[in-house]
Amino acid sequence: MRRRTAALLFGLVVSFGLAAGAVRWSPNELDVAQNPGTEETYRLLLMNETDEPAQVRIYVSDWQRDEGGANDLSIPLNGARWIFERAFSVGESIEVSYAVHLPKAGELDVNGSFRTWAPQAVGEIGGDAIVGEALQEGSAVARSGPVSATRAIVVDPDRRAAEITLTIRVTAEFEGLTIAETFSEGVEVTSLDAAGAQFDTINRSSADWMEVSHELVGLEPNESREIDLTVTTPADYAGTYWCILHAESQELQVIGEIAGTQIVSRPSVGLKVMVTAPGTEALSGQVLSVAVNEIAPLAIQARFENTGNVQLVVTAEAEVIDQRGASVARLLFSEFGRDYFRILPGSTRTIEIADLSGGDPLPSGTYQAIVSFDFGGESLVVGVRGFRVR
Numbered sequence: 001m002r003r004r005t006a007a008l009l010f011g012l013v014v015s016f017g018l019a020a021g022a023v024r025w026s027p028n029e030l031d032v033a034q035n036p037g038t039e040e041t042y043r044l045l046l047m048n049e050t051d052e053p054a055q056v057r058i059y060v061s062d063w064q065r066d067e068g069g070a071n072d073l074s075i076p077l078n079g080a081r082w083i084f085e086r087a088f089s090v091g092e093s094i095e096v097s098y099a100v101h102l103p104k105a106g107e108l109d110v111n112g113s114f115r116t117w118a119p120q121a122v123g124e125i126g127g128d129a130i131v132g133e134a135l136q137e138g139s140a141v142a143r144s145g146p147v148s149a150t151r152a153i154v155v156d157p158d159r160r161a162a163e164i165t166l167t168i169r170v171t172a173e174f175e176g177l178t179i180a181e182t183f184s185e186g187v188e189v190t191s192l193d194a195a196g197a198q199f200d201t202i203n204r205s206s207a208d209w210m211e212v213s214h215e216l217v218g219l220e221p222n223e224s225r226e227i228d229l230t231v232t233t234p235a236d237y238a239g240t241y242w243c244i245l246h247a248e249s250q251e252l253q254v255i256g257e258i259a260g261t262q263i264v265s266r267p268s269v270g271l272k273v274m275v276t277a278p279g280t281e282a283l284s285g286q287v288l289s290v291a292v293n294e295i296a297p298l299a300i301q302a303r304f305e306n307t308g309n310v311q312l313v314v315t316a317e318a319e320v321i322d323q324r325g326a327s328v329a330r331l332l333f334s335e336f337g338r339d340y341f342r343i344l345p346g347s348t349r350t351i352e353i354a355d356l357s358g359g360d361p362l363p364s365g366t367y368q369a370i371v372s373f374d375f376g377g378e379s380l381v382v383g384v385r386g387f388r389v390r
Helices: none
Strands: 023-026 029-033 039-048 054-061 079-088 093-101 108-118 121-130 135-137 147-156 161-170 174-183 189-193 198-201 210-212 216-219 224-232 239-249 253-258 261-265 268-277 285-294 299-306 312-322 327-332 341-343 348-354 365-374 381-389
Touching: 023 239, 023 268, 029 039, 039 054, 039 216, 054 210, 079 093, 079 189, 093 174, 108 147, 108 161, 121 147, 121 161, 121 174, 161 174, 189 198, 210 239, 216 224, 224 268, 285 348, 285 365, 299 312, 299 365, 299 381, 312 348, 327 348, 341 348
Parallel strands: 029 268, 285 381
Antiparallel strands: 023 039, 039 224, 054 216, 054 239, 079 174, 079 198, 093 161, 093 189, 108 121, 108 174, 135 147, 147 161, 210 224, 239 268, 253 261, 285 299, 299 348, 312 327, 312 341, 312 365, 365 381
């Protein structure tokens, strides 16, 4: 059955189980080449390597890596997210606006939600159907909560696009706000004005292409179950699209306590699914910035953007030259014992390349830090930063 919704997850994707083992997928990641406009079924294995029975729910959701390389699972399936890391005052009003490209046929439903951080409160923003009229006024949440919200929709039928403005009015003081908008199917979402928030969406999601053979699975101790994943690709896709397949425990686990309130979660194990159209791969990237964070020991920071349409596996190194052009230091990137990092299409990654050798500091003078990224493209991508040691 094709899954359109996902449960709320707490934390990262982790294996669950007792000390004797875990519930896990085999393989632990699925990376396939599949032609556009085709249907293929892939056989997976879900294994309970614990000494206790396990009841799990299987579903698909979106994910990305953040700028530091950590998994981010809190972007809503077929949706977008805005994060405000600041305090809000009573009477304040903010507007976020975005555009969506409408599907070729039928209307598109949109629903929203919000969460304040401290004090914590959650609420729903009323749903709307985006159809062909020129202007639509959306719904409002109940005013008994810390915010109220309205949605205005302007549709351009010729471009099959809609511009949406979400107005949030603050009715109680709080710190931190997360807003989410979700759609009845996967659409491309573009931020027009994030009002100072961090905006996130997945415009290369393959979640709607997935169909799993089982929704609920019971596993006895040390039992394995075959799970079929059927992937139906659109006729016009290119590059890599991705999602994650979860096997989520149906038993709540207590993970902590705050002010006498227990915090619970449903542990989950995830299988990342990458689907690439063969022959359409475009490898490209650019260096956004280079900075020298520390002089002794030398630490160089660089931001890299994947401007292509496939996931890149990137190695990096930094060379320092003096004002005569002589090389005085060469540093290699390393993280968690690996000399590379992976970055998804359209994503940005910040890395630090540090001198861990304990060698002598650079003498006084003027230098250039040259950071090179290699991802298998036609040439290296390079960023340069000048700096002075006094």
